[in-house]
Amino acid sequence: MLALEAKAILSGTMDGFRLAKVASLREFACGDFPVERMLLDLRDPLAAAHRATLELLPWAGFIVAPGDEMPADRFALSILGEAAVAQPGDVVEIQPERGKIATRYRRGSNGNVLFATERCNSFCLMCSQPPRPIQDDWRVAQLCELVDLIDGDEPSLAISGGEPTLLGRGLEQVIRHCAARLPRTHVHVLSNGRRFGDDFPAAPFRDCHPSLSWGIPLYGDVASLHDYVVQSRGAFAQTLRGLYALQAARQKVELRIVLVKPVVERLPQIARFIYRNLPFVEHVALMGTEPVGLALANHDALWIDPADAAPQLESAVGMLAARGLNVSLYNLPLCLLPRPLWPFARRSISDWKQDYLDACRDCAVRADCSGVFGWNAKGWRSRAISPIDAELSHA
Amino acid sequence: MHKAITLAGGALSALQGAVHESDNQAAIQRWASLAQQDIGYAVTLTAPLNLDIDNLYAGHRSHSSHRSHSSHRSHSSHYSGSGGGSRYTAPTPYVAPRPASPPSTTPNSLRPSSSAPTDPSYYSSPTRPPTPVRPSADQLTLMIMRVQAALFSRGYDPGAIDGVMGAKTRSALTSFQSAQGLTATGTMTTETLNALGVRVSP
Numbered sequence: 001m002l003a004l005e006a007k008a009i010l011s012g013t014m015d016g017f018r019l020a021k022v023a024s025l026r027e028f029a030c031g032d033f034p035v036e037r038m039l040l041d042l043r044d045p046l047a048a049a050h051r052a053t054l055e056l057l058p059w060a061g062f063i064v065a066p067g068d069e070m071p072a073d074r075f076a077l078s079i080l081g082e083a084a085v086a087q088p089g090d091v092v093e094i095q096p097e098r099g100k101i102a103t104r105y106r107r108g109s110n111g112n113v114l115f116a117t118e119r120c121n122s123f124c125l126m127c128s129q130p131p132r133p134i135q136d137d138w139r140v141a142q143l144c145e146l147v148d149l150i151d152g153d154e155p156s157l158a159i160s161g162g163e164p165t166l167l168g169r170g171l172e173q174v175i176r177h178c179a180a181r182l183p184r185t186h187v188h189v190l191s192n193g194r195r196f197g198d199d200f201p202a203a204p205f206r207d208c209h210p211s212l213s214w215g216i217p218l219y220g221d222v223a224s225l226h227d228y229v230v231q232s233r234g235a236f237a238q239t240l241r242g243l244y245a246l247q248a249a250r251q252k253v254e255l256r257i258v259l260v261k262p263v264v265e266r267l268p269q270i271a272r273f274i275y276r277n278l279p280f281v282e283h284v285a286l287m288g289t290e291p292v293g294l295a296l297a298n299h300d301a302l303w304i305d306p307a308d309a310a311p312q313l314e315s316a317v318g319m320l321a322a323r324g325l326n327v328s329l330y331n332l333p334l335c336l337l338p339r340p341l342w343p344f345a346r347r348s349i350s351d352w353k354q355d356y357l358d359a360c361r362d363c364a365v366r367a368d369c370s371g372v373f374g375w376n377a378k379g380w381r382s383r384a385i386s387p388i389d390a391e392l393s394h395a
Numbered sequence: 396m397h398k399a400i401t402l403a404g405g406a407l408s409a410l411q412g413a414v415h416e417s418d419n420q421a422a423i424q425r426w427a428s429l430a431q432q433d434i435g436y437a438v439t440l441t442a443p444l445n446l447d448i449d450n451l452y453a454g455h456r457s458h459s460s461h462r463s464h465s466s467h468r469s470h471s472s473h474y475s476g477s478g479g480g481s482r483y484t485a486p487t488p489y490v491a492p493r494p495a496s497p498p499s500t501t502p503n504s505l506r507p508s509s510s511a512p513t514d515p516s517y518y519s520s521p522t523r524p525p526t527p528v529r530p531s532a533d534q535l536t537l538m539i540m541r542v543q544a545a546l547f548s549r550g551y552d553p554g555a556i557d558g559v560m561g562a563k564t565r566s567a568l569t570s571f572q573s574a575q576g577l578t579a580t581g582t583m584t585t586e587t588l589n590a591l592g593v594r595v596s597p
Contacts, residue, residue, distance in 0.1 A: 024548070025544040025545070025547055025548040025556075026544075026545070026548045026592070028540075028541060028544050029541045029542070029544040029545035029548060029591065029592060029593050030541075030545075030592050030593060030594055031541055031593060031594040031595075031596045032594060035537075046547055046548060050544075050547070050555065050556040053540070053555060053556050053557045053558075054540075054556055057537070057540070
């Protein structure tokens with residue numbers, strides 16, 4: 001697990017902004033971002049060697065190695081925790097009130113998220129990010145500020161929450177900002193789609209961004225199951241209407257199905273439902289549960305060892321793939337899957353929270369395997385995790 | 396556009412295949428179809444960093460020669476380091492110089508004869524061709540500092556990161572250009588800036 005924030009000694013204040021890009025000499029030389037929005041990383045010996053002249057520039061501030069002298073009358077910080085929370089190219093948020101800095105964009109990571117809101121209109125049993133009913137529309141402005149500091153060659157970003165559509169027009173504003181500033185970056189919005197089935201128009205997203213897709217969860221082929229999993233009456237009907245509204249607005253949709261016990265039990269029926277009612281979706285992702293947040297509290301209702309889900313997985317994946325739908329398995333280690341399902345398994349866990357177990361050390365297919373979530377959660381580990389030996393892996 | 400590049404890449408590799416195994420049509424077909432399939436996942440080939448940009452830093456040879464422009468003299472000590480603690484000031488926006496006296500649209504016959512200019516060319520071409528905006532001394536200094544930083548981070552030694560185009564910086568530029576197979580001018584040509592990863596930006 002990579003830390004996303006660290007305690008820091010802060011000296012002075014950063015004018016006007018909370019976010020800044022970490023710069024080595026290379027970022028300075030490139031000039032993609034104004035000096036005024038960058039923190040010069042003086043932990044780099046090369047930058048430190050030229051400190052005297054570089055300090056004359058109007059940097060947002062400086063990062064100095066622990067124990068080193070801070071530039072006088074300027075904003076500067078020294079990281080007390082894990083130094084890796086701020087590497088050149090990253091964007092960090094300065095939190096003077098907490099005496100911390102937090103990574104808001106990590107260069108090279110596959111898991112960068114624009115966190116849209118803490119609010120949600122669902123209350124899913126396995127929510128990894130339990131919602132809070134707070135007013136946080138300020139995030140729109142801060143996300144636009146963040147987007148300004150993200151590398152232009154970033155391949156993909158997710159917009160997540162909470163429920164991003166609760167930002168209203170703010171969501172469109174953030175996506176349009178991405179289109180203007182990061183036109184080559186794919187944007188994937190994780191939404192439950194319910195508002196599109198209600199009062200929120202999908203049409204404005206039609207020409208919003210050159211590469212935009214939506215990840216929408218579906219937890220049942222019948223309302224009672226879906227509404228139970230998301231703990232919201234009427235959600236199934238809204239999500240379905242939302243899916244059709246998104247399709248009418250020519251949006252790319254990925255269906256995301258989290259493999260909690262009651263969903264696994266009806267997985268073949270859900271697959272059939274998707275083929276018959278939602279054949280236009282770009283992708284169907286069947287996802288292992290992330291053992292964090294509310295999932296921990298609802299262990300008994302949700303937990304099924306993925307090894308025991310093999311028959312349902314084979315049936316559902318086979319059914320969808322045979323009918324030409326794109327299917328993937330996320331967050332499921334290869335050793336838990338029947339061999340015919342291996343081609344569908346993806347290394348889907350974001351790098352900062354992906355982990356392997358001791359048992360994985362000698363595994364021949366580790367490099368192709370999703371591994372497990374780094375959350376150390378009791379009762380969420382399959383009994384069947386075991387190394388694949390080299391001969392078997394080629395079978 | 397990157398789709399076109401990917402397709403071109405596919406076609407190129409197909410051609411290469413044709414040279415080595417001239418009768419292998421199947422391989423060519425296969426490469427072409429692979430290129431087609433890969434379009435959606437293609438790594439975007441970026442255009443050179445500074446494309447279609449008027450690089451007004453390219454002609455700059457040394458810091459001292461720049462001082463001859465009297466309009467920039469007031470900035471020339473910024474960044475120099477020798478000033479000791481002088482801080483950067485944001486570059487002021489460029490204001491186009493006014494003509495010495497604005498050409499009048501008043502017909503000649505209505506002017507008092509005493510003030511009518513005798514030179515007939517005075518009235519010709521009241522609009523001047525646009526001159527490219529020259530970087531200010533601060534912008535130039537910042538640009539040189541960025542080039543020096545790029546040279547250091549690539550293992551060359553331009554002496555200091557001080558924004559002065561001195562002998563060491565010129566010679567580091569020349570070494571870098573030679574090593575990269577570029578024309579060794581010792582100046583900040585566009586191709587050199589591209590190779591250094593330095594964007595021409597105001």
